[in-house]
Amino acid sequence: MHDDSEANRQLQVYHALRQALLDGELQPGQRLKIRDLAEHYAASTMPVRAALQRLVAEGALRSAPQRSVQVPVLRREEYQQLLSVRLALEPMAAAQALPRLTPDERAALGALVQRMASALSQQDAAGYLRGNADFHLRLYRACGNPVLLRLIEGLWLQVGPVFTQLFNDQRLHAGLNAAHEAAWKALQADDSPALARAIHDDLADCGELLAHLLP
Amino acid sequence: MHDDSEANRQLQVYHALRQALLDGELQPGQRLKIRDLAEHYAASTMPVRAALQRLVAEGALRSAPQRSVQVPVLRREEYQQLLSVRLALEPMAAAQALPRLTPDERAALGALVQRMASALSQQDAAGYLRGNADFHLRLYRACGNPVLLRLIEGLWLQVGPVFTQLFNDQRLHAGLNAAHEAAWKALQADDSPALARAIHDDLADCGELLAHLLP
DNA sequence: ATTGACTTTTTGTGATCACAAATTCAAGAA
DNA sequence: TTCTTGAATTTGTGATCACAAAAAGTCAAT
Known part of the structure; x- marks a missing residue:
């Protein structure tokens, strides 16, 4: 506490x-x-x-x-700039976090992946997005590098508004959770490079999905 | 203007x-x-x-x-955390900046490399440090990614105080400018990967030099 | 001398007022 | 209606005061 x-x-x-x-x-x-x-x-x-x-x-x-x-209105260009920085930082944070995760944190992450899957199957956008933010930030928080974590949290704060808004009137498809499942597999196998790759793919997929919806 | x-x-x-x-x-x-x-x-x-x-x-x-x-007092650990993030971002910014440099900016960067060399030969620490900051930030400013630039400038602001302080009572050796010369060569050859590598080496060298001087 | 409690001063935070710039609204002209 | 123009209101910024918490200073006791 x-x-x-x-x-x-x-x-x-x-x-x-x-x-x-x-x-x-x-x-x-x-x-x-x-x-x-x-x-x-x-x-x-x-x-x-x-x-x-x-x-x-x-x-x-x-x-x-x-x-x-x-509150900022992101044009597509700005969003992609944000995304390119996130692609540089978040996989790195994930890889550094993996060997430092406690069993409790691992379990919590697994539960979140499962919760996101069920949210998707119920078309519960808000639930999915909350789970998504929880999963990523909880993972990064274990990276042991406060400087890096601070930057990432700042980036999430900037993407937050469009991120949630755009999903609200968007049909949710189960493929959105594929990268999270891959991340969970890498996590269980203690495979840092694979985890970094999974996070990268997650951001890139989701990023592309949102990019063409922006002005 | x-x-x-x-x-x-x-x-x-x-x-x-x-x-x-x-x-x-x-x-x-x-x-x-x-x-x-x-x-x-x-x-x-x-x-x-x-x-x-x-x-x-x-x-x-x-x-x-x-x-x-x-004003923050950086312990060695924090400094290295800062450094690891800079190593992820600054070479990327440099590579993105290279194809966007105008002839004027190229010339200015070349002049700065030369000025740093002469500052070193005269044991002018303040002049070298000013030139160093000018060179890096001027290069990054051309990267065309305001988000990335903003983060980098924030990181420089955090390392600034120790950076200048530690050099003041430190013998300056000419090797400090080697990475800048390499960067200048890569710049003239329009070789983005080489430029990124040169910037990486510069940060790493200078970082290691300072790291073992911190508490 | 050094530690401890107590007093005095300093310092960050919150509240309120004043003012100029920006925004909104309304009326009139095309 | 649509656009312009000008008054009326709103809103960010700066200044000043009040107060509680922190820092610095004081001094006696060991």
């Missing part, structure tokens, strides 16, 4: 907004106004300001000077 | 602090206090607060809740 007592108000707001982004509760292009959020979170404008500025600094939100913060 | 009119006070302070970090004017471990900086930059506490929080969000500064922000 990590003692996130949430000391500061601005940290509470920050984490709330962060989760909202990952959960796709914020539409791309939506404008986030300080006073509105302050009212919504029952806070003063000050912590909200700080939280927004932090998210902007992390690239999760965009803001022009003197203008409202808004 | 890019119209950096520096609209906001907080942006001015941010860029000033950022440059101070890259130039090694801030010692690792040094505490940055809001009111002191406000006085130094003839600003109110508000823009300074925002600038500091942004730098913290980017990883360039550290802060525990309710405590002063301070």
Whole structure:
């Protein structure tokens, strides 16, 4: 149990907004106004300001000077740039994580693969996406390289909004889980290169699927 | 000419602090206090607060809740984590940049390699380091991938302080420029893989040199 | 001298006000 | 209607005050 007592108000707001982004509760292009959020979170404008500025600094939100913060609308080109960086970092993190996984974490990852499969068969997009984020980030968190992990989490925060939105009105096909099954096999075989390859394929497949849906 | 009119006070302070970090004017471990900086930059506490929080969000500064922000002191382990990510990203950026370089930029890069060589022969550590940062970042800026560039600049901001500090009382040997000469050769030959390899070697050499000087 | 508790000062965080720039809205002209 | 124009409102940014937590300083006791 990590003692996130949430000391500061601005940290509470920050984490709330962060989760909202990952959960796709914020539409791309939506404008986030300080006073509105302050009212919504029952806070003063000050912590909200700080939280927004932090998210902007992390690239999760965009803001022009003197203008409202808004959740980024990714054009195809930007999305592919994001993807190319993820392809460089995430397989690496996965490979480094594999030998460091505890039995508990392995079991949790296996359960997530299974949960994603059942979510797919039930056309439960939200469930699949939550499982997908859990699976990847939980795996990467074991990589033992906080710097790398920090970058990856920042990238997920940037892809989050489009990622969830685009799947909502998209027919889900079972092939989406193939790469995860391959990753799970590599995981059980303690085969780091195969795991890296599986993660790479997962990102590339899913990336291509989304890329041609963007403006 | 890019119209950096520096609209906001907080942006001015941010860029000033950022440059101070890259130039090694801030010692690792040094505490940055809001009111002191406000006085130094003839600003109110508000823009300074925002600038500091942004730098913290980017990883360039550290802060525990309710405590002063301070320039990070990197232990060897953290430095190597930073290095391993840089090794994944910077050669990639260099390779993508090569075919996009204009003749002007090529010439500027060549001049920088030469300037670094002469700085080395004169034991001018500061000049060498400035040239080094200029060379790398100018090269990467041509990569055409803003996402990638942003991450790399963030990483340089994090290594900046130790980088400059450690070289100041260190004898400079000419071998430090070997990788840059190799990069310059690859650049003239339009050989992207060779350029990527040269950048990789540069980081690795310089990284190893610094790693065993850290606590 | 060194450690410990206590007091004083410093410092980050939150709240509120002021203001200029940006946005929205409405009325009028084509 | 569609576009323009100008007033009215909203909204980000900066300034200042208040307060609790942290740091620094003080001094007595061992």
